[in-house]
Amino acid sequence: MGFQMAQENSKLGSNDLPNNERGKVRLSLDISPELNALLERLATTTGGTKSDVLRKAIALMEVAVEAKRQGKKFGIAEKDQPLATEIIGL
Numbered sequence: 339m340g341f342q343m344a345q346e347n348s349k350l351g352s353n354d355l356p357n358n359e360r361g362k363v364r365l366s367l368d369i370s371p372e373l374n375a376l377l378e379r380l381a382t383t384t385g386g387t388k389s390d391v392l393r394k395a396i397a398l399m400e401v402a403v404e405a406k407r408q409g410k411k412f413g414i415a416e417k418d419q420p421l422a423t424e425i426i427g428l
Contacts, residue, residue, distance in 0.1 A: 374388075377391055377392070399428065402425065402428045403428060406428060411424050412424070412425050412428065413425050
């Protein structure tokens with residue numbers, strides 16, 4: 339749901355068109371074996387690919403950066419409760 343929310347809340351520009359409406363860009367990324375193992379675990383847990391995990395992480399980062407820009411807090415809360423953990427440093 340967080341990824342869907344990020345898509346709904348972001349301002350769409352020409353670079354935000356679905357992949358079937360524009361070309362893809364291939365990235366080469368050097369990461370540690372530990373980070374690769376974490377990506378693989380997250381992909382397995384979510385039923386996606388490592389690319390899916392990275393796309394969702396970027397969308398989540400976008401939401402966090404926008405919230406900070408608006409002077410809002412970004413964090414984790416129990417259902418119907420105030421923030422239990424504020425995420426800072428983004």
